[in-house]
Amino acid sequence: MFRHLARTALTLVVLGSAVACGSGGDGSDGYTLRIGATSPTGTPAGSLGWGDKEGILARELKEAGVDKIEYSFFQSGSDVASALIAGAVDVAAIGDNPGLRTRSKNPEVVLLSLDSINGDAWLVGAKGGPTDIEGLVGKSVTAPQGTIRDRAAKQLIDAAGLTGKIQVRDVPTPESIAGLSSGQIDATVVTGASAIELEHKGFPIIDSLGRHGMGSTGTNIALTPFLDQHPGFADAWRTAVTAVNRDIRDNFDEYAQWVAQTDGTELEFVKESTRPDEFNTEPFPAEGVDQLQAAYDFLDADGSLENSFDVREWAGAKS
Incomplete structure (x- = not known):
């Protein structure tokens, strides 16, 4: 999944791993997309890493004018969300807790997609x-x-x-x-x-x-001003996320082997903790929206949200 626990004590900002998506420095009108996430390795992990490694993100986002992708990695999803609000990244790929909390603070936070569902703990x-x-x-x-x-x-x-x-x-x-x-x-x-x-x-x-019967989701969020500046980006991102997840489901054994290698763990542990049905091939599957709603309801009852909002409208308006 796009969001992963960072095991480092410091924020890792990886600018040297920018991925060329266009024809290079030819004076085109393309732009660099800055993605914020967490990672145990200081490199793109989970489905984000797979999409990067396989070139799927670069291919799909090129249609929206993205020439390069730069990744910044942080200690927690809350740190990624703070970077988004501060303008340091354009997209935050984080868990549902920080995603919901951030939206409750700022109505300009847009839910681009869910990148995973059925997450266990x-x-x-x-x-x-x-x-x-x-x-x-x-x-x-x-x-x-x-x-x-x-x-x-x-x-x-x-x-x-x-x-x-x-x-x-x-x-x-x-x-x-x-x-x-x-x-x-x-x-x-x-x-x-x-x-x-x-x-x-x-x-x-x-x-x-x-x-x-409970589960968590991964949320991908951006701010309204960025999306207004790049009107084709939201649709391209959803296409990219679902294309990555479809490729993972089609090549799950290879994906699990890659995760085991990059995370330094055993293949059997990855396969026992990760299921193909965690990788949704729709940006807002009904099951995932239900899980997001359940997370919202719990956080709201717990007093963890600053302002209330309609979760299904937040997701459904984009589907």
Whole structure:
């Protein structure tokens, strides 16, 4: 997926990896597209990386006048969103939590597309600790505040009817995993192959969003002034995202192998944590919009949104 946890402590700005999309410096009227995302490797990861590697993004966005693509990588989705609002990037490819929060602050934030749906998150416990969520009563769960993992922790606690009985602490994922290993942390929420890797190392999977029919989405957002300046861009972006995802579904084994290599993990962990149906081939599939609405409802009830807005209109008006 376009959004990934950054394991580095500093923001990585990768300008040297600009990808030529046009005929080069020939004085054309094309422009450089600046994409902001998070990445564990400092290079385009997930479906964004696959689209970059296979040349799909360059090909599809060329029709909208994009001559080059520059990537900036940040520590969190919230950081990417802040860069978008500040004008440092043109498109933010982030999780639904920061996407929804950003739209609640600024009505000029446009939802270009969903780049993934059905995203899972796992509640992983310490070795020798509780193996069910009831065993965490009076204890704490860690997750970076404002992220999908944070919301997942709260959703799983809520689904168990234990709201207020289990604390959710704001701790970055690398520190959480280290604390889990040392026994200093009771449980944390992890996404992707990292969760399956921990399970194979003997850490118990206590619960997951998927067990409750819940899931997360990836949002791609831009600002109205940018889209007004480039009127053909939104349609080209949606075509590009769905073309990338279609290619991943058609070549899933090759994609999984590439993810395992770039993320430095085992192929079996990638395949256990990632399913082809996470890669939507429509920009706003009904299932994904339902998941986005569910995320909005939870954040709204939690008091995490500054202003209310119509999620289905935000997505549906663009479909």
